[in-house]
Amino acid sequence: MSNKSSTLLKMNPVHQQIPVLIHNGRPICESMIIVQYIDEVWSHKPSLLPSDPYRHAHARFWADYIDKKIYPIGRNLWASKGELKESSKEDLFQCFKILEEELGDKLYFGDESFGYIDLALIPFYSFFYTFETLGNWSMVAEFSKLVEWG
Structure with a gap:
């Protein structure tokens, strides 16, 4: 812009x-x-952030991780060539692997309901196809839990 x-x-x-x-x-x-x-x-119940201080900090940590990792690495994957593109591909793959481990078997990152972490990641769901195309992997095959979450 x-x-x-x-x-x-x-x-x-x-x-x-x-x-x-x-x-x-x-x-x-x-x-x-x-x-x-x-x-x-505009307080409402339930809040997007957990009331428990540890879980609150945990949610903010993961939202920060998503904010600082997914977009910059995805942008490098899209806008670069050669070694930077390859390293971005590997880095983004690792980020998704870490996020899928954090999600585990839960329906949402915030356990039973959609919350702050989910809100941080959901805008990137629309880029999953682009990431898999540029990264030459299958999101469904590699990160089925994230795809199901989305």
Whole structure:
């Protein structure tokens, strides 16, 4: 996005990127921070984040892992060639393997109900086909639990 609006530049002067939620004239930036803000401001039961402090931290850890790993590695897989593409393929494969281990036999990452970790990963579900095409693997064959989760 090279043609950034003046509103975006004003509301997110540090990263100058979307998403930005403007609430009561004040900006909240970054996807998962926005989700947490919404969860806290418009409180509802059940919350997306567990009330238990350990499980809360655990959910935030995995959401951060997804945020910092899947997109950057997937982008490298898509936009690179040669060694970087091959290493990105291997790295993304390992990320999915780790996430599938974390999911285990649960229906959702947050155990019995869709929660914060699931919300962090679900946007990438639409890229599974692209990742398997670029990575030359089968998501169903390699990561059947993640595909079923999605």
